[in-house]
Amino acid sequence: MLAEINSFLNDLIWGNILIYLLPALGVFFTLSSRFVQFRYFFKMFNILRDTSHKKDGHISSFQALMLSIAGRVGGGNIAGVAVAITLGGPGAVFWMWIIGLIGMSTSFFECSLAQLYKEKDGQDSGVYRGGPAYYATKALGQKWLGFIISILLMITFGFAFNATQSFIITTSFESTFDIPTWITAVVLTIIFASAVFGGIKRITKFSEVIVPVMAMGYLLIALVVIGLNFEKIPELISMIVNEAFNPSSAIGGGIGAVILQGAKRGMFSNEAGLGSAPNVAAVAYVAHPVQQGIVQSFSVFIDTIILCSCTAFIILLSGVYVPGAQGVEGVLLTQNALIEHIGPFGGYFVTIALFLFGLSSMLYNYYLxxxxxxxxxxxxxxxxxxxxxxxxxxxxxxxxxxxxxxxAFADLSMGLLAVINLIVIALLYKPVLQLIKGYDRQLAEGKKPVLRYNDYNEYKIDKKVWKEIVDNINDKKSKK
Incomplete structure (x- = not known):
């Protein structure tokens, strides 16, 4: 009975509420901000080059980005895309792209809010804390809401998802390399423990190394596959777009199933609006909240537009995928497709990729x-x-x-978290629009934007935090 209730609530939240609420708010945020995710896209590179944090021991935008990607990039990129294609056909990839591009604005809003309402960590003066629980409490004055958000985050990411990642990694190594699960579990635990006992700074150091390696490795393998099948790419993209609006008869549920699978897997993978990424966005040392909003928006782009597309191309360029076939899906479909492209090494590579993706996700989950x-x-x-x-x-x-x-229970708690977070950021869209206007105004004046915190008195932000940051930045400018 509990399983049936859980299944019913999951279908209700993900299939009837979030499937409409996430895109609708994404479109609203995109239009109200005048397509902020595209206007600011290339400013991200300048932000990531900023090294002003290093002298003071703070966490940089790049480190926060790597930790965020560590969470967004995971099984959803390898298994989730395969499931979307199995159930929704190639057209699901198109809708995954759309939900990713729209979700970039949602991530921008929630992560800018996390920066605006961040506070000093009581344990470490060089670290900040923030996220949905913080901006819901401070901006809306609803501490009970902050408690609910924190409990949902802790249950979903800290407990359930990490235990599940451990199971996936250890069983995958046993299947591919015939290594007993307990050996992989011990190695995984030692690496995980050494990171979490070092605090957020060591976690970001781990992510700073692991994430570029895993992302670039996966991207390079995909580029090899694309290079081997380069003449098929135009036809493949044409098929994806055509199937998005005119799915083949082998896809059960028609265009509705195609849109549902693409949107659902896109949301699961990039986490835009789910309330997880803002917790990481808040730790970065930046001069203006918009800067971290831009960087975290780019994180969604990397996850969905780049890495999810890698998996889609690997599968669709192989002969493994058969429209309408339900026998092989998830990791196995991706693994079989890669084996067809590059031989047995492909199967080993997917297992190693799962290990790196899973470990980085576990560190991210722990921090949440x-x-x-x-x-x-x-x-x-x-x-x-x-x-x-x-x-x-x-x-x-x-x-x-x-x-x-x-x-399945974690999916339910994450769905509840997403609904609450989306409602909160919808209520708090005005301070984000004011942040954007202030940022644009300083750029027009030819200045490097810093938060003019006295302009945000009505929004109950921690002015001491921002005064310290701005004063520190101004001191460095005056010394140059």
């Missing part, structure tokens, strides 16, 4: 959970140590469990 715990209890070191030990033990436990039911 830790940030939620910080909302409840600041600077309580014994509590944080006990929490770290619990999360580490769940890695071992998860490697020996079939966590299908737990994962």
């Amino acid at each position: 959970a830790e940030n939620s715990l910080n909302f409840f209890s600041k600077a309580n070191m014994p509590l944080f140590t006990a929490f770290k030990l619990l999360c580490i033990s769940l890695i071992i436990w998860g490697s020996f469990q079939d966590l299908g039911s737990i994962f």
